Amino acid sequence: MTALPIAVDAMGGDRAPKEIVRGARQAMEAGIPVVLVGRRGDLPIVDGIEVIDASEVIEMHDDPAQGVRRKKDSSLVRAAEAVRDGRAAAMVSAGNTGATMASALLRMGRIKGVSRPAIATPGGTPTVLLDAGANAECQPEWLVQFAQMGTVFARHRFAIDEPKIGLLSIGEESSKGNTLVKETHERLMSAPGVRFVGNVEGRDIMTSAVDVVVTDGFTGNVVLKTLEGGLQAIASALLGAFASAPEYKEPADALLPALLPLYETLDPDTYGGAMLLGVDGVCIISHGSSGARAIVNAIRVGREMVDADLVGKLRAAVTRD
């Protein structure tokens, strides 16, 4: 049996279509079959890559729900339909995140039993953070499912047998936090399939204290963007410091080989994007600024998650009240 291709939204992202197509071509050269989805006329012809034609584009600033409703022939909607219809094994997009979620949710549907899909992201380190922004307001029982889905994801994405799950709060004590956290803490204590180690704080996210950090999508999104901004601020402060006097140029150059692997570790492109857990198909959400390297990694992750039957394992893992 030939493996189904990964559907890549060629129109989504700040650097689309050029960098997206470049990434797709590299993936294909690495042996992963892909199919591009987009306006055929706008795409460079790439030998051996099929194109699913889609005449519309949901722009970055479009309202997600409206975009999906009105632009039925958009690359995002068509990519999700390709997965639904068995023409593709997974979808990858660096476009409008909200519209990516909406397309996947409306076209693929939810996994039976899942209350709400959540975005899981490596968040700058291999620690998985979810929900990173799919649900601005959450119920405790959703967070329990996020913990169950995060467990399965960390197991197959990062090969951690029994991932440690932490609940993001403002103190380790179970008495600390807001109502959502306190109620979720209670439920996680007895949640099936979850190795719950208790509350964690913001400072634990970039450590190995836990493998999965569970939170609502508002807090998760703020945390993710705060880290992103913080790392960017430091990177530019470092570059500024190194450029502040001519005598720093030589030692800075000498340190470059030491700094590059660090940069690689912290660069979100290394991790190939986030994954929407809970929809009935594999959907990888890449950063809007994704270049070819991020897209290749996203395609690779999509392929791995399909091969691991992640969706089937998520279906088996979530419990309902």
Place this chain on the structure above:
Amino acid sequence: MTALPIAVDAMGGDRAPKEIVRGARQAMEAGIPVVLVGRRGDLPIVDGIEVIDASEVIEMHDDPAQGVRRKKDSSLVRAAEAVRDGRAAAMVSAGNTGATMASALLRMGRIKGVSRPAIATPGGTPTVLLDAGANAECQPEWLVQFAQMGTVFARHRFAIDEPKIGLLSIGEESSKGNTLVKETHERLMSAPGVRFVGNVEGRDIMTSAVDVVVTDGFTGNVVLKTLEGGLQAIASALLGAFASAPEYKEPADALLPALLPLYETLDPDTYGGAMLLGVDGVCIISHGSSGARAIVNAIRVGREMVDADLVGKLRAAVTRD
């Protein structure tokens, strides 16, 4: 008229009493009168520094409310009483943050009209973040008052005439965010004395996009600790990279003069702690790990806020629905 001294909780913090007393002495040598509050027998005798005796200590792990209720002769409670009774101009503590808030709130009381006090912190950069953890759950009208108090604080603490206020959310559009954010956004549009520039995201906190970031105490505390953890992770990754091979030692040493000012900017000790806004007195909350330098800076900030009559200006700034 002789200036009233700043009351310094000599027993609070991981490095108390030694580093706290050292900081107090340095402040005195710099011309700022201080009074130490704590167990006289445990404190080194410092010429010229008065001690307010307090036989008990609220420990870092004590329950804040219980601690204040049961340990009436604790250094924290006595420090707050010294401000209330006109024996001190302000209080500074690196001890149990919750107990510091509770002591200040219960002994000094709230400024008339203030619904809830909030913790304002420079959060790693001069951008003021509030609430950084006083209220895990908030009402929209409290956040409006936080914006008003943050405006006054930024004006007097960082000499910004008309501080730009941003509301922390997960997108710039007013339609994005959770219910609290959406309702607060509406109210901030017409809030007196607030230069509201709209929603901001996590990545704006470490930039100069706005001067004050308003959020609930749960999100604020998570953000603050996330940044702290992120900066720490990068600092140790940098040190690790520089130590990864002997040939990096020389260039790393050569770059030290460029890196030190950066370290200084990012070191929370530089800013001398957070301030509890909304209580009827000046209360500076220092980091639990504070050394002498952080304490001197906290005392200095306390002095400046007293001299600026910050409490009087906060009283004039808050509106009630």
